[in-house]
Amino acid sequence: MMLTLDNLSKHFGGVRAVDDVSLALKEGEIFGLIGPNGSGKSTTVNLITGLYTPTSGTVSLNGRDLTAMPQHARTSQGVARTFQNIRLFGNLTVAQNLWVAQNGHEQRRQHFVSRWFRPGGEHSGDIEELLTFSRLASKRDVLASNLSFGEMRRLEMARALASNPRVLLLDEPAAGASLDDAELLAERIRAVRDRGVTVLLIEHMMELVMGITDRIAVLNFGRKIAEGTPAQVQDHPEVRAAYLGGGHDEKMEKASA
């Protein structure tokens, strides 16, 4: 198991945003995390990246416990993320956005001076490759704030990949995208997986999640209510209740009958 959450909980005062959630991602899979609004998906991501400290439970990657690590240390362990509402460095160019994000394990081993004070590193081969991969090569010297919405999404994903992560957490990458865009996005996510990156996809758009994930876990009110393949999860009564707002199975059955 590659990314493992063990009995992870996060309470904000009396609110149990994430309540005793356990997950285990396999190397090289695309894992979906879904749930209605307020079910604790983003909090889970923030617990994995270290933006929040869990109330209890642990996060580990390839057997190494990350729970006590600060955010920047987790990056060098191989965790990267994107944000639900794009957070680029709008005052930097596209290439520079990738340049500042080169904080992976291998990159950190460079000599201090050449890592921080050698000018022109934004034209390195790694960055060029990533720009081409993200179809942003022609925009490399444009300020990130001047990109279109779709380009911003692509750049944010490229920035997350710049540290050569082992697991990529995508927090609602299809927010604001149309169905057509979603198909392109699905292709991109598969391409990321084919680079050898395990993907944890948090998404509302069911067409996207059901189409590309290998396995899915469903959260509701901070608790995991189901886990399995897309087909298994779709048929799960509790999941249907959570999404349709129903209370229990009988009501669901009546509705579908």
Next chain:
Amino acid sequence: MDFYLGLLQIIGVHTLLGLSAYVVLLTGQVSMAQAGFYAIGAYVAAMCTAMFGFHILPAILVAGLVTAFVACIVGFPALRVKGLMLVVATLAFGEMVRMFFFNFTWRIERGGELVGPNGAEGFRAIRFFPENGWETGDVTVFIWCVVAVIMAVLWWVDNSRAGAVLRAVGHDETAAQSIGLNLTAIKVGAMTAGGMIAGMGGGIYAHTVTHIEHLVFGVLLATFAIAYPILGGLGSVFGTVIAVVFIQGFLVEGLRFMGEWRSILFGALIVLAMNFRPTGLLGERMPRLFKPRPSESKLEPKGAE
């Protein structure tokens, strides 16, 4: 001629002051502590030459290092506050430094007279330049050599990954952390570097005026320090230099015939500049400190999601 050389000297030391604020501002920290750092550098360098007979160069270096150390200590609590709260906190630190020198007396006998800081009366007879036969022109050249070195170093840093990283932190701390940048190290590092530059500037300043006192290092100086990079923009170090030349050369000296009325002009200019060039004279880049970030609320620990 001496008037213009004197003006060049003022512009030189104020450029260092402005650059010290520039480095810190790149990371999004609006620091009003730069006048305090400048004061520490001024007193330390003056003590080195007047009391202990150092040459000016090591004196300035020691002043820079001592100030950098203090700035590093200030940098840690400064991490915890942002925006206006940081302004208030650093302002309080600057006043604390000023009041320290208001009360600080340490005089030793040297060459038949007592030299050293003397509380409210200030520190007199910082006479390294006249004692060693440096003419006004020599001093001016010396100052601009130091300014040129500092500017060259900062220009280099600005164009390396470090400069991009400072700007990234200034733009969005949450995103910067998420890509593996160590905010503590970067923000404290910027504060330390800024402190060092301000300390060196203060050290030179003390020697050009030969007499320093606490009153000089007040809120007005702190305001000037931060106004330079804001007015000049964060695009490059040259914005700050242009702003210093404009404010010190034109507004303060050029308009001297207007008497105290020019202070009004100074205020008006800042307001106008903020309206017409909100990102400064040079450069698009400005930390979005006083604008609410539309997405901030998402990461507040308010509830689930």
